[in-house]
Amino acid sequence: MSILNEIARELLNGNAGEVEKLVIKALADAIEPGTILNEGLVSGMDVVGRQFKDGDLFIPEVISSAEAMKKGLTVLKPKLMEQNTKQLGKILIGTVQGDMHDIGKNLVSIMFEGAGFFLKDIGVDNSPEKFVKEVEEFQPDIVGLSALLSTTMPAMQRTIEALIEAGYRKTVKIIVGGAPVTADFAEKIGADGYAGDAVAAVDLAKSLL
Amino acid sequence: MRPFVQVLSQDEVYQVHMTSLEILEKIGVEVPDEDSIRYFEQAGAIVDWEKKIVRIPSQLINEALAKCSPSVTLYNSDGTRAMVVGGNNVYFGTVGFATNVLDWRTGVVRDATIADYEEMLKLCDVLDFPQFILPPAQPNDVPVELSDRYQAKVALLTTKKPLIPQSYGAKETRDVIQMAAEVVGGIDRLRQKPNIAMLVTCTSPLVVRQDASETIIETAKLGIPLFIESGPMSGATSPVTLSGTVALANAEILCHIVLAKIVNPTVPVIYASWARIFDMRFGNVSLGCPELALMRVATSQMAKYYNLPCGGGGTLTDANSADIQLGYEKMVTAVVPALGRTNMILGMGIIGQENTISCECLMVDSEIARFSNRIINGITVDEDRLGYEVIEEVGPRGTTYISNPHTKKYYKDELLMPRLTDRSVPAEWFKNGAKNATTIAKELVEKYLSKYQKPELPNNIEEKLDAIIKGEK
DSSP states (O other): OOHHHHHHHHHHTTOHHHHHHHHHHHHHTTOOHHHIIIIIIIHHHHHHHHHHHTTSSOHHHHHHHHHHHHHHHHHHHHHHHHTTOOOOOEEEEEEBTTOOOOHHHHHHHHHHHHHTOEEEEOOSSBOHHHHHHHHHHHOOSEEEEEOOSTTTHHHHHHHHHHHHHTTOGGGOEEEEEOTTOOHHHHHHTTOSEEOSSHHHHHHHHHHHO | OOOOOOSSOHHHHHHHHHHHHHIIIIIOEEOOOHHHHHHHHHHTOEEETTTTEEEOOHHHHHHHHHTOOSEEEEEOTTSOEEEEEETTOOEEEEOOOBSEEEOTTTOOEEEOOHHHHHHHHHHHHHSSSOOBBOOOBOOTTSOGGGHHHHHHHHHHHHOOSOBOOOOSSHHHHHHHHHHHHHHHTSHHHHHHSOSBOEEEEOBTTTBOOHHHHHHHHHHHHHTOOEEEEEOOEETTTBOSSHHHHHHHHHHHHHHHHHHHHHHOTTOOEEEEEOOEEEETTTTEEESSSHHHHHHHHHHHHHHHHTTOOEEEEOSOOOOSSSSHHHHHHHHHHHHHHHHTTOSEEEEETEETTTTEEEHHHHHHHHHHHHHHHHHHHOOOOOHHHHTHHHHHHHOTTOOOTTTOHHHHHHHHHHSOOOSSOOOOOHHHHHHTTOOOHHHHHHHHHHHHHTTOOOOOOOTTHHHHHHHHHHTOO
8 A cells, every 4th residue: 555545544544643654754755745735634534524424434533533634734734835835724713702602613623724724713702803803813714603503693794794894804705604504694694605514614615715 | 110210320320429529529610700609619619719610529519418308399370289399200391492483384494483482382381291381482583682581471471380481690580580479479479389490501511600600699599499400412511421421410510509509508409401412423412312311310310319309301302393203202302211200301392402392293292291101100000900800700702891890990090092192093094184193283283272271360460571571670
């Protein structure tokens, strides 16, 4: 089995330590960092995503795989930067005002980091003003809004309105998610996309960039 | 014998108990409310003011439990005794704060309104099950910040059955209690014959939320019963292991009880749990799962170990429609906790975890509650029922059981009369329109709603309650 296939296999099995070792070895074998990323790590994560969708793999395994991915990326990142390989993008994520729920958001954050995004998670109960301030400072490509209560969904709309008013709407893509949120609602409030689970969120983010 | 089920041995109960004590004494709970921290500190808890962490020595727990009563009696708003919550008694009720309704007339799922909420409560008032109400819906057509008081108002005006209201903070708690007092004839009367127990929910893991603190303090000061529930989700807000979840839930409920008893040693408390799981495929909470049934029995065993009245979630489903999944999930999460002698089982009328209320599903749930009730009433054994004389009379190859006076004497007591359940032979069933349970349920909803009668209430009560909501009283 080629070392790239081995990386993908160990990633699928959630063995972070093995993935790290194999990535280091692959670099030592003079394989291109971009190739290690795409044919080793990303290809492994694609299988994880597919198996999760099919109901053959579950959240705890997805999390271990995402953490193995993260470990591999930590080794690769400096090499990718050296070669000016395009970074995947910056994501700002948070739960909206009045809402304290974060389990889903935390899962999505792990998946985004595992996918290679540079992520800032601002936690729960964030006012529209807080989101604007964070967008100003962090300058993300994507802003992710999470809500679990149907009563806090209006805060998503208010957050988008605040970003429009502050002049940041055109510089970011806004995606929304959470149990009561729907694609219709996302469209209604002017978001750029909606995803129903963490794996779909990563696909959505990639498609928007 | 009345059948019952246990899932923990005495040793296992004790192990859970010891784990909970250690959690409270060594890890502690986060308590954002400073008044509460002061109460805990004055009673002897160890407080880290900077991190707002309170560690509770076992002694405080023992002291609190020593002040508790093994049963709490709740009344109808007319002062008649409704439920003796304790021992082996089992009662079924509604739950939820759902924001959606499955409209039984149109089949459409839409936002729940005050009118939907009121209609559901009318049906609840007419039926034998549910026996108590926790507001099933959070109507969308009232201001969110006033919703707790509107839920209480409509419930108090629509049904006389006991109520488990929620309140968002100290003032709101006083308002809701005042509303109940107006209905029953004053705060002293309410204290003596309470038709409410204030709801307190814990945030897992190990947080005494600000509004929970405020509700406990205000309710305890007024001497009104408290319904304290903790509902960790295995794998998300507690260990994925069921025993770990039970130990954590137990610790959380105990620390809220400790606070209540520090504020007022005589305040009645009910120990309740919503321990459930986080589904690892759907990334969502699951309520209709077999694990909920197991943990409900376990948390009820813990309550009984402490000699406390108990309650919690049951009769629940993850199904989003009135279908077969609803049937099997609701049945198992109703009858198993009932066999575990959970005194107050909350879940009737709600589907899709706690997202959607449904009158037709309430009808199904009332049948499920009746089935469960029949199961826990078991088999009565006595000389007459053993029926030696009637067996002798009918004799070998005899055919006269059906007409025997013994049968007429006992059949209504022994056999549950089906209300929603169809038992026709196939030919009859097809002839009568091949109706399934949902169709029959809707017919029964219409029938029972037409029997609803408003309870007798004091004059001008609606104005008085509105005045409290508007802050004019």
